[in-house]
Amino acid sequence: MCAAQALSFRLPDFLRTAAFRSALVGAACFVAATLLLFALIGWQAGQSLMQRRDSLLEQEAAAIAREPASGVGADIARRYARDLHRITFAALFTRDGRLEAGDMVAPPVLAADGMAHHTTVQRLLEGGETAKIDVRAASLRLRDGRLVVVARGTAELDELHQVISQALQIGLIPGILLALVAGTVASLRAMARVAAINRSIARIMQGDFSGRLPSSGTSDTLDQLAASVNRMLGEIERLMAEVKGVGDNIAHDLRTPLSRLRSRLEGARLRAREPPEFRAVIDRSIEDLDQTLGVITALLRIGELESGRRRAGFGSVSLDALLREAADLYAPLAEERGITMHVSPGPPQDVQADRDLLFEAVVNLLDNAVKFAPAGGWVRLSAEPGPAIRVADSGPGIAANEREAVLKRFYRADPSRHIEGSGLGLSLVVAILRLHGFSLAMRNTDIGFAIDINCSAG
Amino acid sequence: MQASQRSPDTVSKRVLVVEDDETLAAEIALVLGDGGHAVTSLGDGRTALEASSAEPFDLLVVDRMLPGLDGLSLVEHLRERQVHTPVLVISALGAVDERVRGLKAGGDDYLTKPFALVELAARVEALLRRPQDTRQTVFRFGPLVMDLVSRTVMRDGADIDLLPREFQLLEYLMRRPGQLVTRAMLLQDVWQYRFVPKTNLIDVHIGKLRRKIDAGGDTSLIVSVRGTGFVFSPP
Numbered sequence: 001m002c003a004a005q006a007l008s009f010r011l012p013d014f015l016r017t018a019a020f021r022s023a024l025v026g027a028a029c030f031v032a033a034t035l036l037l038f039a040l041i042g043w044q045a046g047q048s049l050m051q052r053r054d055s056l057l058e059q060e061a062a063a064i065a066r067e068p069a070s071g072v073g074a075d076i077a078r079r080y081a082r083d084l085h086r087i088t089f090a091a092l093f094t095r096d097g098r099l100e101a102g103d104m105v106a107p108p109v110l111a112a113d114g115m116a117h118h119t120t121v122q123r124l125l126e127g128g129e130t131a132k133i134d135v136r137a138a139s140l141r142l143r144d145g146r147l148v149v150v151a152r153g154t155a156e157l158d159e160l161h162q163v164i165s166q167a168l169q170i171g172l173i174p175g176i177l178l179a180l181v182a183g184t185v186a187s188l189r190a191m192a193r194v195a196a197i198n199r200s201i202a203r204i205m206q207g208d209f210s211g212r213l214p215s216s217g218t219s220d221t222l223d224q225l226a227a228s229v230n231r232m233l234g235e236i237e238r239l240m241a242e243v244k245g246v247g248d249n250i251a252h253d254l255r256t257p258l259s260r261l262r263s264r265l266e267g268a269r270l271r272a273r274e275p276p277e278f279r280a281v282i283d284r285s286i287e288d289l290d291q292t293l294g295v296i297t298a299l300l301r302i303g304e305l306e307s308g309r310r311r312a313g314f315g316s317v318s319l320d321a322l323l324r325e326a327a328d329l330y331a332p333l334a335e336e337r338g339i340t341m342h343v344s345p346g347p348p349q350d351v352q353a354d355r356d357l358l359f360e361a362v363v364n365l366l367d368n369a370v371k372f373a374p375a376g377g378w379v380r381l382s383a384e385p386g387p388a389i390r391v392a393d394s395g396p397g398i399a400a401n402e403r404e405a406v407l408k409r410f411y412r413a414d415p416s417r418h419i420e421g422s423g424l425g426l427s428l429v430v431a432i433l434r435l436h437g438f439s440l441a442m443r444n445t446d447i448g449f450a451i452d453i454n455c456s457a458g
Numbered sequence: 459m460q461a462s463q464r465s466p467d468t469v470s471k472r473v474l475v476v477e478d479d480e481t482l483a484a485e486i487a488l489v490l491g492d493g494g495h496a497v498t499s500l501g502d503g504r505t506a507l508e509a510s511s512a513e514p515f516d517l518l519v520v521d522r523m524l525p526g527l528d529g530l531s532l533v534e535h536l537r538e539r540q541v542h543t544p545v546l547v548i549s550a551l552g553a554v555d556e557r558v559r560g561l562k563a564g565g566d567d568y569l570t571k572p573f574a575l576v577e578l579a580a581r582v583e584a585l586l587r588r589p590q591d592t593r594q595t596v597f598r599f600g601p602l603v604m605d606l607v608s609r610t611v612m613r614d615g616a617d618i619d620l621l622p623r624e625f626q627l628l629e630y631l632m633r634r635p636g637q638l639v640t641r642a643m644l645l646q647d648v649w650q651y652r653f654v655p656k657t658n659l660i661d662v663h664i665g666k667l668r669r670k671i672d673a674g675g676d677t678s679l680i681v682s683v684r685g686t687g688f689v690f691s692p693p
Binding site for chain 1: 552553554572574621623649651652653655659662663665666685
């Protein structure tokens with residue numbers, strides 16, 4: 001029910017856009033500024049009009065007062081009979097406040113100082129009626145005690161204000177309408193662009209990851225936003241392709257041992273007769289499964305490293321000790337394979353790292369080097385300036401065009417396909433180095449191949 | 459609950475397996491039963507806490523993820539109740555931090571799933587037969603004598619020159635005569651590594667050690683157990 005009510009109160013979409021709202025705010029500012037301007041003009045004009053009228057009233061009052069005492073009444077009658085509009089009027093009151101000439105019922109409340117003031121008077125109209133009128137009036141007391149009052153209605157001033165407010169309305173209404181129209185147009189245009197963007201997004205969400213947001217070509221805010229969203233989409237598309245590649249590789253690498261396993265089990269089911277035969281098959285099957293599980297474990301470890309959760313183990317690591325230990329670990333294996341192992345741990349120096357992880361990375365590289373160096377060859381583990389850790393061997397190395405690819409998960413340079421391993425060793429190294437902010441560089445040398453771990457973070 | 463048969467030739471211990479995966483629990487019970495132990499299996503943490511507080515078990519194998527009360531809380535509660543039965547924690551959570559957490563909670567060893575049943579059995583044996591007398595400084599097995607104080611190893615009276623790591627390796631094996639020691643245990647306890655190198659490094663190191671201590675005899679003092687590990691077996 002509530003939802004239905006909310007819907008019924010919903011404004012049309014174009015009224016709710018930011019463009020329309022800012023048009024409204026603009027219109028409101030315009031109205032406020034105009035009102036202020038007109039108020040100022042009205043006030044200024046009124047002031048100046050009033051001052052002029054006031055000085056006229058004061059002069060007239062003074063002029064009347066200068067007449068000989070006997071002629072004052074006649075003067076007033078003469079003066080104002082001419083005024084057809086009867087805007088200005090006057091009266092002469094006796095000392096005791098009785099009307100002697102003119103058309104005011106009673107003397108107004110007014111200082112008799114000859115200056116114009118605001119007040120109200122009861123005016124006698126033709127036919128004996130009276131009307132209460134707002135006036136500016138000046139009064140003077142004659143020498144004989146009589147009171148002269150000259151007044152002028154403020155209707156003129158009101159008229160002025162009326163004219164100004166009419167002008168205001170005539171100016172303001174089109175202004176507001178114009179602002180509303182402009183706001184609506186801007187709003188509709190913005191909505192059309194948002195709708196276009198929404199259509200693009202809908203297509204992308206349906207799986208067309210090559211789709212991009214449209215741009216109006218004006219590099220306005222919306223275009224800039226669309227451009228950065230497009231960059232993000234490009235990155236997502238690239239990652240998706242990579243993940244898909246990785247997914248395919250994982251599936252392939254898991255399927256290979258599993259299909260071997262399957263056919264071996266099936267063969268045993270068909271042909272094996274004696275328990276020792278079964279046992280042999282089961283042993284081989286367990287090996288296949290372990291290989292499969294090893295792949296999964298390695299993937300999980302890389303995932304753990306890549307999520308960057310592990311930073312707790314960081315500390316000062318003695319590089320020379322680490323190299324010596326790694327060399328000690330691999331010396332027997334190298335010896336067994338007829339490979340000479342050299343180690344130059346360099347002077348004592350520390351790097352900031354997670355010792356276990358850095359050691360694992362070095363061991364992984366060393367493992368590869370010992371695997372790939374030909375019998376009778378050599379492997380050299382050394383500290384280099386930087387500081388860097390170099391693992392060099394007399395093996396064939398990795399072709400320049402394959403170096404990028406070997407760092408990806410599951411890639412194995414073809415010549416080494418016969419060598420065991422999950423193909424995840426280098427990916428693991430890369431994940432570890434990335435966690436440290438270290439970098440990896442490899443190059444073929446005249447005498448073999450070298451991989452450097454550059455331990456200067458950044 | 460199920461108890462397996464006791465075999466007469468070994469010292470039977472009472473082991474409580476707390477694991478909610480019934481297949482795995484059954485396999486663990488069978489392999490430990492084969493080792494001559496009396497195994498009780500429980501599927502949830504709360505029941506296991508009561509059972510292990512009430513009855514004297516020699517060892518607990520506890521899965522981390524359990525219904526009722528999770529494995530680590532179970533171990534923590536037990537330690538709070540001053541129950542110091544050794545605990546082997548098994549878990550699908552293999553991250554290094556998880557392992558550290560498992561040991562901190564009071565576990566004595568931590569094994570990540572999937573594991574080989576022989577690995578589990580070897581670890582159970584290792585926990586049940588923890589080296590008793592750590593003050594012993596001289597080990598003597600047949601022709602082989604190890605002196606921990608002078609850091610020397612002699613065979614038939616002649617000094618054998620060992621690298622420090624080789625000495626540690628041999629000491630670890632000699633402290634556990636007749637006991638299966640897996641590669642993973644050696645990596646973890648001798649090398650203190652948390653990862654498993656790809657190649658059979660351990661075998662190479664053992665091979666080198668063997669050549670030094672066996673002195674060309676027909677039978678080695680260190681016997682390889684196929685696919686699993688090694689047993690130090692004095693003649």
